[in-house]
Amino acid sequence: MKLGPKGRQWLKGLHILFCCTWIGTGLSMVLLGFLTSHVPNGDELYAFNFSIRLLDDYIIIPSALGCLITGFLISWLTQWGFLKYNWVIFKWIATVAQILFGTFYLGPWVNGALAIADAERINALQNTNYLYFKEMNNFLGSIQVALLIVLVFISVLKPWGKRNKATTGKK
Numbered sequence: 761m762k763l764g765p766k767g768r769q770w771l772k773g774l775h776i777l778f779c780c781t782w783i784g785t786g787l788s789m790v791l792l793g794f795l796t797s798h799v800p801n802g803d804e805l806y807a808f809n810f811s812i813r814l815l816d817d818y819i820i821i822p823s824a825l826g827c828l829i830t831g832f833l834i835s836w837l838t839q840w841g842f843l844k845y846n847w848v849i850f851k852w853i854a855t856v857a858q859i860l861f862g863t864f865y866l867g868p869w870v871n872g873a874l875a876i877a878d879a880e881r882i883n884a885l886q887n888t889n890y891l892y893f894k895e896m897n898n899f900l901g902s903i904q905v906a907l908l909i910v911l912v913f914i915s916v917l918k919p920w921g922k923r924n925k926a927t928t929g930k931k
Contacts, residue, residue, distance in 0.1 A: 778826030785819040786905040802881020809877040846920035869893040
């Protein structure tokens with residue numbers, strides 16, 4: 761079963777929307793993370809961290825899953841397939857890796873920083889665990905956003921071409 765032209769356009773539009781949302785929200789979270797060093801009081805520090813978690817829970821997670829689901833549908837219902845093109849394989853690996861990294865590292869660091877900011881308010885800025893969570897989210901969150909942008913350009917440029925017939929097992 762393959763989609764017709766209109767179906768492909770709608771699916772591609774949704775995929776692009778989810779991708780833009782994921783990147784834009786990631787950029788916003790990183791910016792907020794860098795700004796937490798310049799807050800005048802503990803309530804603002806907590807508010808910054810709470811905002812970061814809200815963005816993560818309600819925008820990053822759904823948009824990342826939206827990218828994954830629409831990417832799956834694009835691979836399944838169009839000529840691109842899952843394993844025909846090296847750039848598609850790379851995008852699959854990178855997307856799944858980024859979702860897993862966000863789930864098991866970035867997300868827990870966001871939640872940990874929020875819990876410390878909630879308990880310690882402005883004193884969190886002297887807490888080594890808080891500073892570690894913040895630094896990891898700022899640094900690795902920035903790398904995550906950069907890699908998402910690279911995936912956009914891979915989608916546009918489509919490097920690495922089609923896999924050769926010997927590796928796909930087709931004659």
